[in-house]
Amino acid sequence: MKKLAIAGVGAWGRNLLRNFHSMAGDNLALACDGDPKRLEYIQQQYPGLETTGDYNSIIKRDDIEAVIIGTPPAAHFEMAMAAIKAGKDVFVEKPLVLSVTEGEQLIEEADKRNLILMVGHVMVYHPATLYLKEKIDSGELGKVYYLCASRVNLGKVRNIENALWSFAPHDISIILFLLQKQPVLVTSTGSSYLQRGIEDVVFTVLHFDDGTMAHIHVSWLDPRKDRKLVIVGSEKMAEFDDSQAAEKIRVYDKSVNTRQDYETYGEYLAIRTGDIVIPQIRSAEPLAEECRHFLDCIETRTRPRSDGSEGLRVLKVLDAAQKSLEQNGTPVKM
Numbered sequence: 001m002k003k004l005a006i007a008g009v010g011a012w013g014r015n016l017l018r019n020f021h022s023m024a025g026d027n028l029a030l031a032c033d034g035d036p037k038r039l040e041y042i043q044q045q046y047p048g049l050e051t052t053g054d055y056n057s058i059i060k061r062d063d064i065e066a067v068i069i070g071t072p073p074a075a076h077f078e079m080a081m082a083a084i085k086a087g088k089d090v091f092v093e094k095p096l097v098l099s100v101t102e103g104e105q106l107i108e109e110a111d112k113r114n115l116i117l118m119v120g121h122v123m124v125y126h127p128a129t130l131y132l133k134e135k136i137d138s139g140e141l142g143k144v145y146y147l148c149a150s151r152v153n154l155g156k157v158r159n160i161e162n163a164l165w166s167f168a169p170h171d172i173s174i175i176l177f178l179l180q181k182q183p184v185l186v187t188s189t190g191s192s193y194l195q196r197g198i199e200d201v202v203f204t205v206l207h208f209d210d211g212t213m214a215h216i217h218v219s220w221l222d223p224r225k226d227r228k229l230v231i232v233g234s235e236k237m238a239e240f241d242d243s244q245a246a247e248k249i250r251v252y253d254k255s256v257n258t259r260q261d262y263e264t265y266g267e268y269l270a271i272r273t274g275d276i277v278i279p280q281i282r283s284a285e286p287l288a289e290e291c292r293h294f295l296d297c298i299e300t301r302t303r304p305r306s307d308g309s310e311g312l313r314v315l316k317v318l319d320a321a322q323k324s325l326e327q328n329g330t331p332v333k334m
């Protein structure tokens with residue numbers, strides 16, 4: 001197994017550390033964080049794991065072949081680029097970087113060296129997302145009319161990236177993965193209540209060329225923790241509630257049929273309500289699935305499901321949404 005290092009073991013990075021440590025054991029050779037308190041925590045939890053406060057010591061080590069980056073997004077580009085230029089495979093937490101140009105540069109450099117670049121779009125590793133993709137691909141839901149996602153809670157309030165860049169990568173990545181296409185038009189509005197210029201709540205709408213629409217509501221200023229996605233298809237409808245410990249998915253055999261031979265309006269629109277199915281979804285921690293996928297990809301030299309290009313597709317939507325946000329919701333063509 002290749003030797004790994006992790007940089008950034010804060011609130012989320014410690015989850016990455018837990019998973020990679022349990023899978024890679026001693027092959028996770030080095031953990032780095034700029035905060036000495038965080039390093040102390042790692043030393044207590046993982047005695048024997050070498051630590052450093054200096055990211056360059058990872059870059060300089062020839063025995064380390066892959067780097068996991070769990071620092072705040074503003075640091076992703078520089079750190080990922082340094083690792084790629086040093087010939088290392090890279091896993092970067094979402095969002096990949098904070099601009100489309102930076103994303104393109106990372107992909108180019110990684111491709112030039114045949115290196116693996118993976119972005120932490122954990123939701124595309126969620127067994128429930130995979131279940132929904134099967135339902136869409138098999139045609140069971142019919143034509144997807146629209147999707148409605150909500151990812152809200154109270155805190156953690158960030159002070160560099162807004163709620164759109166912090167939360168929406170999850171929803172955008174699920175939607176693009178499910179539909180396998182890019183939107184043609186993006187509209188986004190939001191407001192900053194807690195810090196000037198950093199939107200706490202953002203409402204984004206993606207329009208696709210076949211008429212499918214997706215609405216994404218993100219906020220860190222909401223009384224409830226909600227992680228929901230509703231998919232309305234012409235044949236069936238589905239609801240994915242990730243805040244539930246069990247029964248995360250409900251498939252509603254409901255639709256509205258339009259008849260050709262109608263005489264009254266009431267007959268024209270016939271509502272069909274059938275069973276509600278709560279499927280058994282494989283129980284697996286999505287983050288563990290994601291970490292395992294990265295380890296498999298770096299061993300077998302295969303492109304990750306959420307590779308750099310996938311990260312870039314999500315970045316392009318975030319970029320369009322940000323432009324629309326800055327223009328008070330003016331639709332932005334992609």
Ligand SMILES: NC(=O)c1ccc[n+]([C@@H]2O[C@H](COP(=O)([O-])OP(=O)(O)OC[C@H]3O[C@@H](n4cnc5c(N)ncnc54)[C@H](O)[C@@H]3O)[C@@H](O)[C@H]2O)c1
Nearest residue numbers: 008009010011012013033034035038070071072073093094
């Ligand atoms: N996939 C998910 O569900 C999920 C959830 C939360 C956060 N995240 C992502 O994880 C990343 C980190 O978020 P967080 O909430 O853990 O942030 P955090 O601020 O809690 O932790 C970041 C850590 O990185 C360290 N750090 C910063 N710059 C560094 C550098 N140059 N060298 C070494 N260490 C450095 C900090 O000291 C800190 O310990 C972000 O990209 C965020 O979007 C993902």
